[in-house]
Amino acid sequence: MTAIARMALLDLRTVAPYRRQGLVLLGLVVLLFANKSAVALVPALVLLVTSQIAAYPFLVADKAGLETLYAVLPLPRRSVLYGHYAWATASFLGTAAVGTALAVVLARVEAVPFGEHTLVTVLAVSWALFAVNVAIQFPLFIRFGYSRISVVGTTVPLAAVTLAVVRLHLTMTSIETWVPLLWPAGVAALVISATVAMTADHRRVR
Amino acid sequence: MSSDLAFALRGVSTTVGSNFALRDVSFQLPTGYVMGLIGANGAGKTTTIRCLLGMRPVETGEIELLGHRVPGPVSLRQDVGVVLDHTYLVGDWRLAEVERTLRPFYDRWDGARYRQLLDEFGLDLRAKVKDLSRGMAVKLTITVALSHHARLLVLDEPTSGLDPVTRDELSGIIGDFLIDEGHSVLFSTHITSDLDHIGDYLTLIHDGRIVRTGTKDEILEAYRVVRGGPDDLTESAGAHLIGVRRTSTAAQALVRTEEAGLLGGDVLVEAPTLEEIAVHVGAGSRSRRGAGRHQPEPSLSTGEIK
Numbered sequence: 001m002t003a004i005a006r007m008a009l010l011d012l013r014t015v016a017p018y019r020r021q022g023l024v025l026l027g028l029v030v031l032l033f034a035n036k037s038a039v040a041l042v043p044a045l046v047l048l049v050t051s052q053i054a055a056y057p058f059l060v061a062d063k064a065g066l067e068t069l070y071a072v073l074p075l076p077r078r079s080v081l082y083g084h085y086a087w088a089t090a091s092f093l094g095t096a097a098v099g100t101a102l103a104v105v106l107a108r109v110e111a112v113p114f115g116e117h118t119l120v121t122v123l124a125v126s127w128a129l130f131a132v133n134v135a136i137q138f139p140l141f142i143r144f145g146y147s148r149i150s151v152v153g154t155t156v157p158l159a160a161v162t163l164a165v166v167r168l169h170l171t172m173t174s175i176e177t178w179v180p181l182l183w184p185a186g187v188a189a190l191v192i193s194a195t196v197a198m199t200a201d202h203r204r205v206r
Numbered sequence: 207m208s209s210d211l212a213f214a215l216r217g218v219s220t221t222v223g224s225n226f227a228l229r230d231v232s233f234q235l236p237t238g239y240v241m242g243l244i245g246a247n248g249a250g251k252t253t254t255i256r257c258l259l260g261m262r263p264v265e266t267g268e269i270e271l272l273g274h275r276v277p278g279p280v281s282l283r284q285d286v287g288v289v290l291d292h293t294y295l296v297g298d299w300r301l302a303e304v305e306r307t308l309r310p311f312y313d314r315w316d317g318a319r320y321r322q323l324l325d326e327f328g329l330d331l332r333a334k335v336k337d338l339s340r341g342m343a344v345k346l347t348i349t350v351a352l353s354h355h356a357r358l359l360v361l362d363e364p365t366s367g368l369d370p371v372t373r374d375e376l377s378g379i380i381g382d383f384l385i386d387e388g389h390s391v392l393f394s395t396h397i398t399s400d401l402d403h404i405g406d407y408l409t410l411i412h413d414g415r416i417v418r419t420g421t422k423d424e425i426l427e428a429y430r431v432v433r434g435g436p437d438d439l440t441e442s443a444g445a446h447l448i449g450v451r452r453t454s455t456a457a458q459a460l461v462r463t464e465e466a467g468l469l470g471g472d473v474l475v476e477a478p479t480l481e482e483i484a485v486h487v488g489a490g491s492r493s494r495r496g497a498g499r500h501q502p503e504p505s506l507s508t509g510e511i512k
Binding site: 001006009010013014016017018060063064065066068069071072073074075076 | 259260261280281282283284286288290292293294295296297298299303306307308310311312
C-alpha cells in the first residue's frame with residue numbers, strides 16, 4: 001500500500017466513528033429529493049454529503065490534535081496532503097455510486113426519463129461541483145486549520161458555483177456543451193489545489 | 207554522524223513567534239541512557255523536542271537523530287516513539303481501532319505486544335480514547351511506542367498531572383524499556399523527582415538557552431546551595447548567585463561549586479537536590495514576570511555548557 005493510500009485509509013478511520021451522522025445526512029438528502037427530482041439527487045448528494053465527508057477529517061484533526069499524529073507517523077508530509085485529496089476523491093466516487101443507483105431507482109419509480117445521456121451529464125456536473133468545492137476548501141483548511149476557516153471554506157465554494165451559474169447562464173441544457181470539459185477541468189482544479197496546498201502548508205519543514 | 211549517539215543538537219537556534227527563541231542549544235545523549243530535560247514551563251523544552259523530531263525548522267545549527275541528520279528520512283520515525291502530555295489520537299477510537307489504524311504505518315508493528323502491554327497496564331481494547339484518564343492515556347501512547355519497537359522514546363512532560371503511583375509505574379516502564387542497550391530515552395519534565403532514579407544525563411534549559419548539560423552526578427556536583435542571613439549573600443565576594451531568594455530573615459541561592467568558598471564563613475553551604483537546582487535556575491524567568499521575590503541569575507550563558 002502506498003503512503004498516500006495509507007493516509008486516505010487513516011482519513012477513513014478518522015471519520016468512521018461518526019458514520020451514523022453521515023448516514024443520517026445521506027437519508028435526509030435522499031428523503032428531501034425523493035419527491036422532487038431524481039436527476040438532482042446525485043449533485044445534491046455530492047454538494048451536501050460528500051462535501052461534509054471529505055472535509056470531516058480536518059474537523060476531527062483539529063479537535064483531536066491529529067496534526068501531531070501525522071508528524072509522528074512515518075509518513076512524508078506530501079503524502080498527508082495528497083492523502084486528504086485521495087480520501088475526498090474516494091468519498092466522491094462512493095457517494096456518486098450510491099447516488100446514481102438511488103437516482104436510477106427513483107426515476108424508474110417516478111417513470112421519469114433518466115437515460116445514459118442524462119446520467120453522464122449529471123455525473124460530470126457533480127464531479128465539477130465536487131472539484132470546485134475541494135479545490136477551494138482544502139488549501140484553506142491546510143493553511144489555517146478547519147476551525148478558523150470553516151465558514152469561509154463553505155461559503156466561498158458556494159459563491160463561486162453560484163457566480164458561475166449566473167454569469168455563464170448555465171442550465172441543464174446549456175451545460176451539456178460543457179460536459180466534455182468538466183472531467184478534465186475538475187482533475188486540473190484538484191491538481192492545482194494540491195500544489196497550492198503544498199506551498200501554503202505552514203507545517204512543512206523544509 | 208556518530209552512531210553511538212541517540213541524538214545530538216549542535217548550536218540549534220529557532221524563533222517562536224515574537225517573544226521566544228531557542229538560542230544556540232547544544233546537548234547530546236549517548237545510546238542506551240536516559241536524559242532528563244529540565245526547565246520551568248515556557249523554558250523551551252517542547253520547542254527543543256519539536257526541533258529534534260523535525261517538526262519545527264531550525265534557523266541555525268544541526269541535529270543528529272539515531273545517526274541521521276534531521277530532517278532525515280521518513281523511515282527514521284519508525285525508530286522513534288513520541289509520548290506527549292496530551293493524546294494525539296481520535297477520542298472516539300476504541301483501543302482496538304487505534305491498533306488497526308496505526309499498524310499499516312509501521313514495518314515492525316507487533317500486535318501481540320500491543321495487546322499484551324494494554325493488558326499489563328489494565329487498559330481495555332474496547333475502551334474509547336476519550337474515556338481514558340490522563341495516566342491511562344500516557345500508558346496508551348507508551349504502548350503504541352513500544353509496539354512498533356522504537357529505539358528512542360521521547361517523552362514531553364508525560365508525568366504532569368499524574369499521581370505518584372502512576373509516575374512510579376512510568377519509571378518502571380522506562381526501566382524495562384532500557385533493558386535493551388540500544389534503547390534511549392529523552393524525558394522532559396519540570397518534576398525533577400521523576401529523574402531521581404532513572405535519569406543518567408541531565409540538561410537544564412532556561413529561557414531558550416542550555417544552562418548546563420552532563421551526567422546527573424556532574425550536574426549535582428556542579429552547584430551548591432548557600433543559605434545565610436539577608437546580608438550574607440552578596441556578589442561582592444565574587445560568587446555568582448543564581449536565583450537568589452530573600453525574605454526579611456534569610457536568603458538562599460545557588461552558586462557554582464568552585465565559587466562557594468568565596469562567600470563568608472557565616473554562609474551555610476550544602477549539596478543541592480535536583481529540585482533546588484531547577485528552582486533556582488528557573489527563578490529568573492518567574493522574577494521577570496513579577497510573580498515573586500526571586501532575583502534572576504545575571505547571565506546564564508553558553509559559557510555554562512560543558
